[in-house]
Amino acid sequence: MSDLANIIKTLQDRFEGKVPTDLDAIFQFDVDGKVLNLTVKDGDYSLKEGANPDAGVTFITDMGTLQEMINGETDGMTAFMSGKLRTEGDMSLAMKLGQLLGG
Template sequence: MKAKFNPAAAAGLDLVFGFRIDDTQNFSLVVKDGACELQEGENPDAQVTLVMDGETLQGIVDGSTDGMQAFMGGKLRAEGDMMLAMKLSELFPS
């Protein structure tokens, strides 16, 4: 994930994205001042949490699945600030 990170798009940002995978795993992605850190576990400060299964996550990460198509197809759900979820495509361009 860090290999695809665009630090220029994260300049001046202070965001927390949550990820819930298969309702059993939680991760958070902290983006702050041009850097990102992936942490295991749920973060109560997450402004948006993306809920999906492991297969969908793998497809999004490896580029074989488009996040917006996964959302429109019901394979990805966003809880919280939907506009922030869309920011991920700028932070992690394909």
Template sequence: MTDVSRAIEAMKARFNPAAASGLDLIFGFNIDDAQHFNLIVKDGTCELQEGENADANVTLVTDSETLAGIVSGETDGMQAFMQGKLRTEGDMMLALKLNELFPA
């Protein structure tokens, strides 16, 4: 298991089902332009998929170091975004829901 897949698994482990009630969203992750993961949030559940997903509502594009920092809480996601270390493709406002769905 790679560091990136461990980070995504750790994020999934913190999933808050109550915050996902009634949601049907796909959060894509493009890490280092080489690794792709999706967290599929649907009505209180969360599933992890590997690979690209053209149906992702929002895709977070970053490097593995920044992702690990965000997941561990050492890096603030908003600061990473403002510094250009994290960017979004798709509905950027949905990226803000990540803190609610996957609290630290």
């Protein structure tokens, strides 16, 4: 299984039964040049490979940092402050994903 496939599986496990019904957003991840998007709407989610032009925020990082964030070994703010994570787009939306991963 590829690293990206492992990320998708881990995200699916983390989100199962925990997606808020009032969140309607598209998050995008650019990980070592590979793009993955997460659409959250009406208490459900979908993960797909590839770019989504409607993404509200894009997280740009490397595979190791993303894995650490998803596994709870580091948080987005720490990764951002250390220069391992960049964001483009809506920062308040970025924080909502952080809350979802932390929950």
